[in-house]
Amino acid sequence: MNGLDQQQYEGLLAALEQAQQHLLAQVEMDVATADTSLQQLEASPSDNASKRVLHQLVQESAQHNSQQLRVVRHALAKCGEGSYGLCENCGEAIGYARLNARPEARFCFRCQSMIEKHPPH
Numbered sequence: 001m002n003g004l005d006q007q008q009y010e011g012l013l014a015a016l017e018q019a020q021q022h023l024l025a026q027v028e029m030d031v032a033t034a035d036t037s038l039q040q041l042e043a044s045p046s047d048n049a050s051k052r053v054l055h056q057l058v059q060e061s062a063q064h065n066s067q068q069l070r071v072v073r074h075a076l077a078k079c080g081e082g083s084y085g086l087c088e089n090c091g092e093a094i095g096y097a098r099l100n101a102r103p104e105a106r107f108c109f110r111c112q113s114m115i116e117k118h119p120p121h
């Protein structure tokens, strides 16, 4: 059991779906911006480094957002499997307080801090 009541679960599910919508829109926008900045780069290759830097920033943002999107989708898939709210490491309930702050959390607080201290290689 994930320790969530129906109302909490539905609220978290709605938050995840909203995050997914938001990230999808964000990634689309990043891709469009990256295309434009790349075209500008190619149109005037001699032009300054600032466009290059901007392009890199947009790409990094796109990467970050699409990674975040994967995490959110992963959480939504766990909802589908009925394993949402359970730590993927120890199988214990993650807990509502933590999920409320981070609906996409994959690990309980204890496992998360262990993983952060000893990141897998």
Ligand SMILES: [Zn+2]
Pocket: 087, 088, 089, 090, 091, 092, 107, 108, 109, 110, 111, 112
């Ligand atoms: Zn755990």
